Amino acid sequence: MTKLVAYYSRADENYFSGKLQTIKVGNTEKVAKMISNLMGADLYKIEQKYPYASDYNTCIVQAKEDKKNNTRPELTxxxxSVEQYDEIYLGYPNYWSTMPMAVYTFLESFDFKDKIIHPFCTHEGSGLSNTENDIKKITHAKVNKGLAIVGSNVDDSLDLIERWINI
Incomplete structure (x- = not known):
């Protein structure tokens, strides 16, 4: 069986250490690619059919509304199937102490029974919050201890990722 790195990430204008900055590649995508390279895992980007706005403040309003309404955005x-994978590394930014709603769409689309999920998130101060428990409730998979990386530190996180993978 093979491993999958499935992730949701957002580029464009993002929040870094108290200020807004435009990036071409999202922080979670950077981490996902590092994990995929280290593990030789397949890579899958969870993408909404109708992405959030590129400016941060509009994106926040849209994402917060989706969370409030418990929306399940359509994926592009x-x-x-995830049948061929026994382990899934699941990445996402932390949005208000949980995952972006598109990640819920992904998780609710498959049977993860007998799978192991390794959650990882990027954040600017909120860590994993309750996401490990959220994943357990949705999937009934074995959910291993997750990894939380401060988004503004992602470019220097390879050692941290390697230690987490070797747990």
């Missing part, structure tokens, strides 16, 4: 490139 859904996987057919």
């Amino acid at each position: 490139n859904p996987l057919n």
Whole structure:
């Protein structure tokens, strides 16, 4: 069986250490690619059919509204199956102490029974929050201890990621 790194990430204008900055590649995507390279795992980007706005403040309003309404955004490139994977590394930014709603869409689309999920998130101060428990409730998979990386430190996180993978 093979491993999958499935992740949701957002580029464009983002929040870094108290200020807004535009980036071409999202922080979670950077981490996902590092994990995929280290593990030789397949890589899958969870993408909404209708992405949030590129400016941070509008994105925040849109994402908060989706959370409030418990929305399940349609995905642009859904996987057919996760049957061939025994381990899934699941990445996301922390949005108000949980995952972006598109990650819920992904998780609710498959049976994760007998799978192991390794959650990882990027954040600017809120860590994993309750996301490990959220994943357990949705999937009933074995959820291993997650990894939280401060988004503004992602570029220097390879050693941290390597130690986490070797747990």
